[in-house]
Amino acid sequence: MSRAQLMQGNQACALGALAAGVRFFAGYPITPSTEIAEILAELLPELGGKFIQMEDEIASMGAVCGASLAGIKAITATSGPGFSLKQELIGYAAMAEIPLVVVNVQRMGPSTGLPTAPAQGDVMQARWGTHGDRGVIALAPSSVRECFDIMVKAVNFSEWLRVPVVLLLDEVIGHMRERVELPDSEEIEVLTRKRPVVSPEEYLPYKPDADGVPPLSAFGDGYLPHVTGLVHGYDGLPISEDAVVTDELIRRLHTKIERVQDELTLYSDLFMEDAELVVIAYGCTARAATAAVKEAHGQGMKVGLLKLITIWPFPRKMVEEVGQKAWRVIVPEMNYGQLVGEIERYIPRQKVISVTRIDGELFTPEEILRPLFVAAGGERA
């Protein structure tokens, strides 16, 4: 019997979270992410987990931080306006190193915008949305199956590195239905935060191991940690204006992620061996880009696709290598041109062609083929 199911991206996202061991969800209703909350409200109690709808977006982010500190894998889900409100405590989770995942099902903004239309306008907000400086992990699936798989990865990365991870969906990826077969649980690799191995007397809650990540105790297990958003020493207690401690802490919030960037870089590619023209795309846009590249390749063009799943940390080495080989790089995005700016830091600007849509409508393959043909210097056959 086939195990294939017809499933929505938001549903795959919720099931991926459960498969990764998530047992706590707090959220606030917002289109187009609400199905994730609705599904988990039903499924979490069956597994002994907890669901709560909080009074606002900020509160749901706070509840998720609290649940994670109590030792339970916790996530929230939202969309543009809610993602803006959550930035305060995303910064807190970064500073206090609380593992959690924030799903942002992107919709057209700014402001209330087009609540039921897809967009990719929050790419830079995922990177810079909260004040201050820190390393960031943001992942963007482009299919229903990827929603499941990448959600598992997002939870794993957050647990491994003690960081809030952002899962960037968009309205189409979240709402579209595809035929999927989900993996068996034994096929799924699940990571859980490392616990302290020393005695409570010796435990320093913010003293990192060699990998830059401090072990995390759970409230109630006897370690009595202090957690704060203030700059703190290894003991977790606030320090006042100690440049050495401050520098070490803020640098570590970046380097613990940078040092494992290769393992964090998720992507797929197509026809890249001898590609002279390369399309770099992510999220829902990667679907049209895939169709366009296949079509152009079928017509004999030396064209390839680099589909980024990991947006942050930005896979600069890989992009730099693409830029060295390719003659032109085409970057379609459903925004005014966000990630293309990052790409231009590593590929000379004259090689990069930005193609944008900011009308709430999806790219068609045609719209990506056209600049490919122009770049190739030929007319459309």
Next chain:
Amino acid sequence: MSIERFLRSSALPHIWCPGCGNGIVLAAILRAVDKLGLEQRKIVVVSGIGCSSRASGYMNFNTVHTAHGRALTFATGIKLANPELQVLVITGDGDSTAIGGNHFIHAARRNMDITTVIFNNSIYGMTGGQYSPLTPVGSKATTAPYGHMERPFDIAALAIAAGATYVARATAYHATLLTDLVVKGIESKGFSVIDAITQCPISYGRRNKLKSAAEMMIWQRDHAVFQKVAEMKPESLEGKFVIGELYHSSAVVQEYTAEYDKLIARIQNKGGG
């Protein structure tokens, strides 16, 4: 036993100004924990931002110093994730009723077993004396140089109306009463609020003809009316405030996490769905 074992000596001395009442409120909480014989490892203290919220760092429990106004949201997640934990929230008047006002009323409505102690000094002390939702009409603040125009909240009435199941008030002057009320608040299985009126001589008193901590505490003594007296002689309340146990729900109000555990049991016994 001494309450000193509940303090992190490495975090001291504290940052509070001379004459500040926060230390008295903190000690009252620690004495309450001591009286109840609560297990140290099971206690979680969650605070927001402001002078009062720095207390969490001094306390040798599981402690979280969260973001401004958000202590109750973290506390809600912690308590729901692990109902065996004893969750205490430390907050200030601005933290709990201005930036955290929405969380405050919803935490009261939801009725999780969380005890909230509000260090109520009528002012934003850490930022240097701006008016809060608890600043009395006519008081001077750095942002009310001509006297404050807005009416203050009555925290107790707000908490009761929103659904808190235990509400009490005391002052730094009435420290023993304060301890007893925190004990009862923790014992009460539901959302408890203790309005702890405390003095800020530096950022409030100096601007409002209460030049010293002693003067402010005498003011607390002279303006507080015990709950029983207030009941008998309502006229004695003119220009004063009531202290003591103000509300203890006699009705059986379901505690949220206990109800959630029942829900889990019910669903799992059905074999899902």
